[in-house]
Amino acid sequence: MPLVYSLPALQRTILSSLVLLFAAGIFAPSASAADTLTVYSGRGERLIKPVLDAFTANTGIQIELLSSGTTELVNRLKAEGDRTSADLLITNDAGSLELARTAGLLRPLNMREIDRAIPSQFRAPDNAWVGLSGRFWIVVYNRTMVEPNQVKSLLDLADPKWKDKIAIPNSGSEYLQAGVSVILSTYGEEKTRQFLQGLKSNADTQIYQKSSQIVEAVAKGQVPLGIVNHYYVYRYLATQPEAPIAVLMPDQQEGGMGAIMNVAGVGIIKSTKHLDSAKLLVEFLVAQAGQKLFADLDKEYPLHPDVKADPALAERKSFRAAQVPLTKLAELREPTLTLIEQVGLR
């Protein structure tokens, strides 16, 4: 009761602080100007910003970029619901895009530009998401430590002879999840489980948050082998041409499943208030110039049939891709995660 009287002494401070706080909250930047698009991007900022800057230079449409993890952004979009300020979602994994589509977050598109530019196996049936570039899950090896003919298939890497000789991404990585899904769909649960158990025991503590760290470790000879997306290797070689590393395209043997492919892609958020501008961006990304820019920045394979990949990359026609439809990655995600968890992959 007597403490009531103690309040006024502090009142002014408290009140003014509260006012400040609320002002800060209300007047915080919220991208809603007509000529501004908000893009949630699961792709590293340095690999997407130049493309978006080129779009801004072409059209005058400003872009607010939120770069983060792919799954994290999909989770955020779900939590935000219709209140989200996002207009587009760009991710590094078709499975996540398909999950976002099935969660009703994305808007189906009827655009001739898309149909003409991107082959249908690289986009959703209703074009709610559109693939922009292709990446392959490959083996990177240190040339001074491993002969390329020692590994034929990803599944070979579960062999105990590679104990402590392989680095892998952590199980939160969407590439790993998508890769395991493809193996699961090709070889079934039991074989996949054995593969994961072997991989877990072989990798032991060599489990990395980022694939770039894996390539670095292989280049330095800390570990002879790693599983990463192909472009991490080419990006590393572009800055350090002398590094003793190379790409091993797995599962190309007779009857093998083919290299595991995934795409980076874009979708327009259902609740967008800037549909026309958002469509312009999609159009820009699927057009030849945009495709070249988008794929080359990250040393990926453009999906537009008429656009050539970076010459440093292995010729696309020189290897086979696994025949698992991209849309299937979404329905396989849950069983894959259960399997990963059962095996106890970190």
Next chain:
Amino acid sequence: MSTIRQQLASPLQLLALATAGIILLPLGYVTAQALSADPAVWSRLWATRIPELLFNTVSLAASVAIITLVLGVSTAWLVTRVEFPGRRLWEGALVLPLAMPTYVLAYVYSYLLGFGGPVEHLWQLVAGPQARIFSPHSYGGATLVMALDTFPFVYLLSRSALLSMNVSFEEVARASGVSRLSTLWRVTLPLMRPSIAAGVALVILYVVSDFGAVSLLRYQTLTYAVFQQMTGRSDNTAASILSLLLVGLALIFLITERWFRQRSRFYQTTGHYRAPQRHRYGWLGTLAVTGYLGLIVGAAFALPASLLIQWSLSPEAQATIDSRFFGFVWNSGILAASAATAGVLIGLPLAYLASRRPTMLNLGCLQAAYAGYVLPGPVAALAVLVLFTKLAPIFYGSVLILIVAYVIHFLPAGLQSLEPALQHITPNLEEVARTLGLGMRDTWRRVTLPLVRNGFVVAWVLIFLQTMKELPATLLLRPVGFDTLAIRVWMEASEEYFQLAAPSALLIVLLSLPALALLISKDWRAA
């Protein structure tokens, strides 16, 4: 009956209750999520991840606690009880590691000690070209980094205790013929116990909820696993289960610390004290002390800071410094200052009530406020996000939501210093003021507030510093286009672009320095 009504009638009480409620909401959310989970998920986690994660977390917390205890108390004792050249300088320098985020220290050390790094090269000159040193990506590495970064918590609180301690206790002991060492052991250390316990508790909570360092060092703890679950999976069941374990673990630590503190409640007999007599060391002693302090400050601050400066001056790093960069600086500063102010204003009534009217209700509210610290940043963030979209969508997508998460997460850091500050003033002082005719309001203004000002300042600065460095909640909650320096460091450092991360990391350190200067400045110590 009437007492209950009286208590409830007090607005301060209501404020405390409301705060506790808001802070408990995320905890409730996580608990509900975890308990409603399919038992199969629980048993799968028990069979695969939980034993390893629990063991890793507890052993890291234990080793860091022991090392920080030794480092913190010994350094505090040296700068307050020994006179040697440069003492005042070291007194300040020992706080500097607080300005260095754990993830920055982690990335500096993973470069220094890493495979093919400079330390290994040096070692190979001595031990042959094939020699390897221990990997920083390990238990040892995580312990080293966390201990170097968090020992100032123990140092600060121990030093505060040593400075505000009534030296007559020690003098009486000495006058009665007790040896210097024995006095330290039997009088000084026991008197410091509440502060030491508070400091170590702060360290432990910090370690178990750290995300940045353990993820860069690839050391699997519960918090790291929670973040991986949250960002790698679409449903948060497993994350909630792991979080609940984490909360349980932290509660055990907290209860232990409380128990320690309850057993040793000391009041100062006066607010005025005489500076303790400092023992003067000879040149040998001075050399040893300087070497010891130099090694600690060098490893925890000087070496990493000089690397950051060197990296920042590289052309690659210079290219990242543009107008956007200054936006990040502004965002970081304004966020940290708002969170610190809000935290102190919210924490004060809680701490005051708990120490002046330690009813079950008030103590409960205070304990509730500690809940935020034990919720890992990512989970607190997610819970805040969901609660805001449901309860107050108007604030959604604003920085307010981020500030709420920070306050929930870091209020305990502030309370840890507000509480002992209030405990150290005997209620007699207030009672005397009242019997001498001072009103309640004047007593508060002229007696209590000046006496708690130290704690107040320390609390503000601690929250400010931690907010500045905060990573997981910021990653998950930042409004679009509102990146902070911490985010920039993380984006670059997690891909090992050490040079590109350096300017932002350096700026965090620089922005934290004025706050630290406030911590060690003289004018509040004299109060």
